[in-house]
Amino acid sequence: MQAFYIRYRNTQGTLMRILNAVSRRALDMPSVRAEEAEGDHQVILLLEVTPKQAAQLEREWFSIVDVLQVSTVHAGLPAAWTLPHPPASVAGNTEEGLAARA
Amino acid sequence: MLKGAEIVLQCLRAEGVDLVFGYPGGAIMPLYDALEGSGVRHILTRHEQGAVFAAEGYARVTGKPGVAIATSGPGATNLVTGIADAKMDSVPLVCITGQVRSALIGSDAFQETDVFGMTLSLTKWSRLVRTIDEIPEAIAEGFYWARSGRPGPVVIDIPTDMLKAKKEFSEPVKFVPQPRIEQAAKNSANGHSGNSHSANGNGNGAGRGGTFDAVVTMLQKAQRPVALVGAGAKLSGAVTELRRLLDDLNIPSFATVHGLGAIPPQASHYLGMVGMHGTRAANMALHETDLLLVLGARLDDRVTGDPSRFAPFAKIVHFEIDPAQLDRVRACEIPVLGDLAETIPAFHTALGQSPTSRKDGEKCDWSEWRALACGAERAELDPRGLAQPTIRFLDELFSRLPQDSVVIADVGQHQMWAAQRYRSSSPRGFITSGGLGAMGFALPAAVGVQLAKPQTCVLCVSGDGGFQMNIQELATVHRLGLPVKMVIVDNKYLGMVRQWQQLFYQRNYAETDLSDNPDFVEIAKAYKIPARRLNEDAMREFPVSQGTGDLIDGFLHSRGPELLVFDCAPEANVFPMVPAGASLSEMVFEEE
Numbered sequence: 001m002q003a004f005y006i007r008y009r010n011t012q013g014t015l016m017r018i019l020n021a022v023s024r025r026a027l028d029m030p031s032v033r034a035e036e037a038e039g040d041h042q043v044i045l046l047l048e049v050t051p052k053q054a055a056q057l058e059r060e061w062f063s064i065v066d067v068l069q070v071s072t073v074h075a076g077l078p079a080a081w082t083l084p085h086p087p088a089s090v091a092g093n094t095e096e097g098l099a100a101r102a
Numbered sequence: 103m104l105k106g107a108e109i110v111l112q113c114l115r116a117e118g119v120d121l122v123f124g125y126p127g128g129a130i131m132p133l134y135d136a137l138e139g140s141g142v143r144h145i146l147t148r149h150e151q152g153a154v155f156a157a158e159g160y161a162r163v164t165g166k167p168g169v170a171i172a173t174s175g176p177g178a179t180n181l182v183t184g185i186a187d188a189k190m191d192s193v194p195l196v197c198i199t200g201q202v203r204s205a206l207i208g209s210d211a212f213q214e215t216d217v218f219g220m221t222l223s224l225t226k227w228s229r230l231v232r233t234i235d236e237i238p239e240a241i242a243e244g245f246y247w248a249r250s251g252r253p254g255p256v257v258i259d260i261p262t263d264m265l266k267a268k269k270e271f272s273e274p275v276k277f278v279p280q281p282r283i284e285q286a287a288k289n290s291a292n293g294h295s296g297n298s299h300s301a302n303g304n305g306n307g308a309g310r311g312g313t314f315d316a317v318v319t320m321l322q323k324a325q326r327p328v329a330l331v332g333a334g335a336k337l338s339g340a341v342t343e344l345r346r347l348l349d350d351l352n353i354p355s356f357a358t359v360h361g362l363g364a365i366p367p368q369a370s371h372y373l374g375m376v377g378m379h380g381t382r383a384a385n386m387a388l389h390e391t392d393l394l395l396v397l398g399a400r401l402d403d404r405v406t407g408d409p410s411r412f413a414p415f416a417k418i419v420h421f422e423i424d425p426a427q428l429d430r431v432r433a434c435e436i437p438v439l440g441d442l443a444e445t446i447p448a449f450h451t452a453l454g455q456s457p458t459s460r461k462d463g464e465k466c467d468w469s470e471w472r473a474l475a476c477g478a479e480r481a482e483l484d485p486r487g488l489a490q491p492t493i494r495f496l497d498e499l500f501s502r503l504p505q506d507s508v509v510i511a512d513v514g515q516h517q518m519w520a521a522q523r524y525r526s527s528s529p530r531g532f533i534t535s536g537g538l539g540a541m542g543f544a545l546p547a548a549v550g551v552q553l554a555k556p557q558t559c560v561l562c563v564s565g566d567g568g569f570q571m572n573i574q575e576l577a578t579v580h581r582l583g584l585p586v587k588m589v590i591v592d593n594k595y596l597g598m599v600r601q602w603q604q605l606f607y608q609r610n611y612a613e614t615d616l617s618d619n620p621d622f623v624e625i626a627k628a629y630k631i632p633a634r635r636l637n638e639d640a641m642r643e644f645p646v647s648q649g650t651g652d653l654i655d656g657f658l659h660s661r662g663p664e665l666l667v668f669d670c671a672p673e674a675n676v677f678p679m680v681p682a683g684a685s686l687s688e689m690v691f692e693e694e
Contacts, residue, residue, distance in 0.1 A: 009280075012218070012228070012229055013218065013222050013227075013228055016219070016222050017222055017223070020222055020223040024223060055429055056426075056429075056430055059425045059426045059427075059428060059429070059430070060426040062425055062426070063252075063424055063425055063426035065226060065227045065247055
């Protein structure tokens, strides 16, 4: 389980676009908390994701107009999206490979 | 005092819009009522999907946002395919929809749909206008986002009572993004920045200074570097810089279907189109490379084949404007985030300043690949010969086109044949629905292209399946007298699906038979559009007979619209082909 913090301007549709990025991958959202934060808004998502999914999500969130910041709970550790994925060595028919290619 | 509808039109004019495509209906009627004298010309299509594809055609050929207008409910839902298409292919598109009056929103009123909600995942930005005061800002902001960064579609949904309401109005506003958004965009353009993307974060300068030095070093060490070019170079207006860079690099280059025209086909380093139906040379070079420069391409699955076996020996340097596209399919060693209009010249400068810059391709033995590319003639494309007449027909058509013509291809086999045979160096000369693959795109898109380029020869190439998806736009072509040249490659099948059924479903041609197609010549004539037919037998002799050549010339150079139906072999296939899930190195060249 990984926590993601997304700070955004609370304009029409921005939160829904953030959540759409999750739902289009058919990921469960066990915890979603959206609230005002220092003049902007913040949503905290708890998700079970692969490193590749985490990376894709972070980049996709940051591409959304009015998203200001995307970060993970693991401060100080490399962000998931800096890790290589899918690894070139991953075989397509393994569980890991399927996850990487999801 | 102006009505909301009049304000919308004034704001459109302020954004430089003088042409819109649409279809009227209940909730949007106030806008139509205000059209006359507004300075905005409205093109009535015969279906909202025709309107949105026409707006896309206009946008794709000009680079300016296309505008589509529809009413609420079914009018709005009919726009959705075009919106998705614009999202996939990075097309600046502004859709304005009427909505039921404010008091009825949420009541399941007549012709009410939540177009704002249903297009959230397809649009870059959208707004459901709540007050008449919001209209100028909504229009300005919508155009800003449609144009900026990676272009894309926006939706502005306006309740009909907002269009009827009146307010004091002096002049349109200019949207100025808040500084922190600009800052965020800059940080985004700087790429990897630690463990957070932040409006206040510290980019590490990927794409700048030291990073380019690293790319130059990688380039110098590489034995088999290649360059893959996508639509980004065209969208950013960086084609000239791109060509200079590639000429100096002198490494094998190839293009995605949307990158066609960015590299002159006659360039000695150009190996053709890459991907599922790309040339053998391009695909093999991409498979064998040890350093891949990706320039404005998002590496979708039609380009990569099996992503886990895509460019398996390569390090990747990815020049890209949209951070969401990085590492999406395959990790890159160096991301260069930013507008290619800035990053390519900056990289070129860094390359030129390198003491041992690579300019002669001395380490890169790609003569074999080039020979393969040059040999990628008809025999490679179709060993059995069934597609030979169609390929030759397209060659004849394209070779007789005036310079700077625009070819619009629909979706299917004819699209891939056209992409394989397209030989123009006009950057916006080949237009197609690449990412979404929306059949029915070509004819309405050609309407938009022809209106944007009235003096240009516009050739619309469709299949018999796709043409029937928006065949009603023949009425638009006729009413406007647009000299669009329309070709139907008629194999009486949904050809590409049939090809897959043949190759991968044991020839079970389930529901792809269109042998009872209507007579397209007679249909065109019913729309008062001249039409003629050409049988593939005319293409079996080479060179083609004088009579056939004259027929094609007459078709291309006639003054008004014209339809040419080309009857081709029902079981002709597109080759080479990378089967789904296979590696680019596993192309097949004929059915086994």
